[in-house]
Amino acid sequence: MDARLRWTERSRELLARCGIFDLYRSRRAAPDGREGDFHVLEAPDWVTVVPVLSDPVRGPCFLMVRQHRHGADLVTTEFPAGLVDPGEDPRATAARELAEETGQRAGRLTPIGRVSPNPAFMSNWCTTFLAEELVPAAGARQDALELLETRLVPVGELVERAGTGEYVNSLVVVSLAWYLRHGGAPA
Numbered sequence: 001m002d003a004r005l006r007w008t009e010r011s012r013e014l015l016a017r018c019g020i021f022d023l024y025r026s027r028r029a030a031p032d033g034r035e036g037d038f039h040v041l042e043a044p045d046w047v048t049v050v051p052v053l054s055d056p057v058r059g060p061c062f063l064m065v066r067q068h069r070h071g072a073d074l075v076t077t078e079f080p081a082g083l084v085d086p087g088e089d090p091r092a093t094a095a096r097e098l099a100e101e102t103g104q105r106a107g108r109l110t111p112i113g114r115v116s117p118n119p120a121f122m123s124n125w126c127t128t129f130l131a132e133e134l135v136p137a138a139g140a141r142q143d144a145l146e147l148l149e150t151r152l153v154p155v156g157e158l159v160e161r162a163g164t165g166e167y168v169n170s171l172v173v174v175s176l177a178w179y180l181r182h183g184g185a186p187a
Helices: 090-102 155-161 170-181
Strands: 008-017 022-029 035-042 046-055 059-069 074-078 081-083 104-115 126-136 148-154
Touching (some): 008 035, 046 170
C-alpha cells in the first residue's frame, strides 16, 4: 500500500552546510512518473528532557529553562534539550543537556516518546526523556552560546498554558503529552 505513495530519490545536491544542519535539493519521482525538486534539512537527532520534582508548596513541578530563541526572536520557557552528538547515545545526550542547562542530574532517566519534528522537510528525530530523582550535578556548565535561567513550573500551570505565552515551543507541547501519556500527574 505504501508503494503507491512513496517518492523515489533520483539525485541529491548539497546546497549549504549551516552548522546544525545541511540543506539539500532532492530530485524525486512519484510512482505515476511526476518529478519535482524538494528541499531536505539533514539534521542531527535531538533530545528533550522533562525534569520532574516535587515542591512542598506547589506539588509536582517541572524544572524548565527560559532563553531567547533566535528563529522566533522571543524568550521562551522550555524543557532542557539539545542535539545528539555524532556517535552519542540519546540517553547520554539527555543526561548531558540536563546537567548543562539546569545543573542537575537524574537518578532515573526514562525514554517516554519519540517524534519526527517536521517530516515534511527534516530528516531527524526527537526523543523525550523523563528525568526523576534530581540531584545537583558537579561541574556542570552551559554551552558558550547559551544564556538561560531555570524556572520551576507547576505541572498544572504548563498543562493550562502550553502553546501560549512563553510556552510556544512545539516540542514542549509534545513532551508534555508524552509525560501525561506516561502517567504523569496532570495537576
